[in-house]
């Protein structure tokens with residue numbers, strides 16, 4: 117035992133060192149990588165376009181499962197004319213800068229707003245003029261901006277709408293408007309946003325007018341767009357800062373398409389004729405400014421950590437509450453599973469099989485939106501946190517139930533028989549004889565499960581609940597830096613380090629051995 | 632009135648008829664040894680008598696309280712109160728001890744009196760200490776089962792059974808898991824109990840021991856009692872052919 121202890125401590129120390137070295141290496145690579153890509157120009161064979169696959173009509177998945185859209189059609193035409201093979205790469209919007217920086221995509225072409233991001237990318241000329249509008253339920257009684265007072269407003273993570281309310285360049289009017297909201301929530305995609313709106317957990321959505329018109333048209337009369345707008349803005353194609361070579365090639369091709377009418381034709385096909393603005397005066401400032409130098413401001417590690425600390429608390433809350441509820445619930449499910457009543461044990465069996473057999477993220481969505489879709493109850497936003505806890509607890513209870521069951525089953529029948537002969541009641545036998553032995557037996561698998569839980573807390577983002585990892589992704593996107601993600605990684609690692617330490621203490625505090 | 636009365640006990644596992652028709656009466660203070668070849672049903676018989684196994688038919692009664700009477704005409708099972716009374720009459724020392732691994736020796740002995748019989752904590756502890764001393768484990772009270780040798784575990788198991796003050800104690804091969812030297816120690820404890828007029832039913836392979844300690848020896852084969860009587864008759868002068876061949880093999 118002693119010996120074992122020593123090696124495991126050394127082992128952990130080594131792991132921690134390796135982890136730190138890895139962080140340093142990645143930071144280095146991160147900085148040196150920046151100017152390597154100018155060289156790799158002319159010999160291009162593929163053209164990889166990054167887009168958010170849930171952003172119609174610019175880029176999305178249609179009924180037959182194809183990625184289609186205005187932007188993708190344009191990109192296809194550009195690629196064809198240059199003899200490139202077009203790769204349509206759906207990306208997680210929060211990770212777009214990472215994707216671009218690492219070269220896994222060549223550009224972001226996806227109704228990508230220039231305003232406020234002028235210095236962060238090398239831009240094409242603006243090709244769509246868009247505005248931010250407000251979408252509400254038709255019967256919501258909300259008619260103008262002022263009606264949004266005290267309401268839950270929802271925007272997409274790192275979207276122009278969010279920028280318009282809280283960004284550095286947001287105008288005073290919008291900032292003031294934002295303060296009147298009950299809450300400004302972020303979701304990762306528009307489908308989710310409309311789910312929230314429909315179920316009542318959000319009162320209004322803010323989004324680009326192109327998307328809004330498309331969605332409202334396709335979703336019927338239940339929704340409307342307010343006349344008052346939040347801002348106007350321009351769309352362009354974003355290239356990695358400094359990658360003017362590729363930008364120029366693409367822009368040249370686009371200009372040609374504009375001249376021979378192909379551009380207009382494609383715009384017509386997507387009913388965007390009213391919005392396109394390629395070549396219109398006053399829309400190509402970002403394109404012209406070029407010759408960059410300006411780098412994204414990397415705010416200090418300390419600020420990032422402070423920001424992240426908020427997320428840590430949220431993650432910790434999920435963790436603690438899930439443990440508090442899922443263990444007793446797991447015990448209950450286990451008891452039902454072992455019950456002699458076939459109905460009860462069948463229910464428990466089905467419960468376990470479903471909760472272990474489907475993704476936790478799906479379960480979270482069902483818990484959150486289920487009350488609306490099944491019972492027609494409207495879902496309040498404050499239910500979000502409870503839904504996360506309920507979802508996690510239900511899921512982990514299923515796993516704990518099986519672990520506990522295996523623990524009980526591994527106790528020799530002789531223990532129950534000895535208790536029977538000595539006259540213990542069934543309850544006494546369970547709690548005084550079997551339960552403590554079960555606990556000892558299940559500590560290793562339970563430790564595994566708890567460590568998984570620490571990492572799983574990040575899945576709460578599915579319900580737009582801002583925990584550690586979501587926050588780290590948002591900060592990473594805002595700073596165009598991978599550091600926040602590593603800080604997050606470190607947090608999870610330390611957290612689990614503590615969990616493992618505590619559990620090994622618990623295990624040692626149980627003095628007896630099992631025979 | 633016999634302390635233990637088992638009448639026409641029958642028990643099958645599927646098609647395997649393990650106990651064919653067994654009756655046994657044990658008077659208070661009597662020590663009965665059960666001998667028999669492997670697979671003859673001795674353990675099953677003890678498990679039925681102690682209600683760890685259900686019987687197919689027969690009568691089980693302890694100290695005048697009938698626990699089961701299952702015949703062709705009726706299926707009687709004592710109510711909770713009478714069942715408790717019947718079950719308080721006996722104790723069992725398992726072949727593999729079945730000590731509680733999460734309790735130390737003292738708690739293994741003291742826990743049941745305290746929680747089942749509601750004896751006060753101090754009193755339960757006091758008696759457990761004296762019982763452990765009696766079985767020769769003074770000073771080992773705070774060791775956990777995994778820290779004890781097989782013989783020591785067997786002693787704790789005996790002390791644990793005695794702590795409940797049964798009127799009759801069953802032993803299933805009390806020495807089979809132990810080597811011969813340690814066996815001698817356990818046998819002397821059983822002898823001491825016999826001298827204190829403890830009623831005991833012992834399944835054993837120790838012919839010598841059976842001869843010395845028992846008032847009566849029962850020989851079982853293929854689910855039946857083929858011979859029973861005083862040890863000097865059954866062991867030294869068996870009338871049944873099967874008993875004779877079994878004893879010859881052991882000699």
Ligand SMILES: Nc1ncnc2c1ncn2[C@@H]1O[C@H](COP(=O)(O)OP(=O)(O)OP(=O)(O)O)[C@@H](O)[C@H]1O
Nearest residue numbers: 644645647649667668669670671672673674675676
């Ligand atoms: N739970 C059970 N299920 C099915 N068959 C069983 C069960 N327990 C015992 N048996 C069978 O009953 C028969 C008698 O077994 P038992 O353990 O009573 O014999 P025994 O006389 O104690 O033998 P030994 O001297 O080897 O301990 C054997 O054939 C055994 O296979």
Ligand SMILES: [Mg+2]
Nearest residue numbers: 673674675803
């Ligand atoms: Mg046996």
